[in-house]
Amino acid sequence: MMNKTHLHLLINEEIYRINREQNGGIPPKDAIVEHKTEDAQISSKEQQNGHLEEVAEIRNKKPEEHVIPLAIFHDSSSEPDLQLLQKIIDACKLEKETYTIFGSGFNKELKFDKALVFVAKSKTFYEPIPYREGQILCSKPLGQISNDQQEKAKLWGALQKFI
Numbered sequence: 696m697m698n699k700t701h702l703h704l705l706i707n708e709e710i711y712r713i714n715r716e717q718n719g720g721i722p723p724k725d726a727i728v729e730h731k732t733e734d735a736q737i738s739s740k741e742q743q744n745g746h747l748e749e750v751a752e753i754r755n756k757k758p759e760e761h762v763i764p765l766a767i768f769h770d771s772s773s774e775p776d777l778q779l780l781q782k783i784i785d786a787c788k789l790e791k792e793t794y795t796i797f798g799s800g801f802n803k804e805l806k807f808d809k810a811l812v813f814v815a816k817s818k819t820f821y822e823p824i825p826y827r828e829g830q831i832l833c834s835k836p837l838g839q840i841s842n843d844q845q846e847k848a849k850l851w852g853a854l855q856k857f858i
Contacts (some may be wrong), residue, residue, distance in 0.1 A: 738815040765810070765858070766811070768811070768814075771811040771836065773838065776837035779841050780796070806827075807829050810831045814835075821849045822853070834850050
């Protein structure tokens, strides 16, 4: 039999346990329910008077996962590369709350609708690739495209279709 402290791992809805043998199956008016969001909490009232009633509420809600509309992944730390990235964002006329920049490379654990990824190797550059529930657009690294007008033009054309 499972210990009741681990029930929250299996059940994700509210559960009430009431000893119905007493009071003819009707819960008492003075029953206490304590709310906890991560743990099971059991409270007892009036045990000293012989009542052994327990009322428990179990909640095991997963934190809401935030989906990023546009994630931008790069791994550059040079000032000219970061300025180029800002120019790209400005040219796309992106509002600040519609994108998030990650400066430590691609993170597959994040949820996003679309992602712009600056990487050295890819199966295809400048063509959207389906990924989970979203899409990825791969571009060559910022350092490589900063002085290459053809690569900038390819990226700009792809971004106009992608965003």
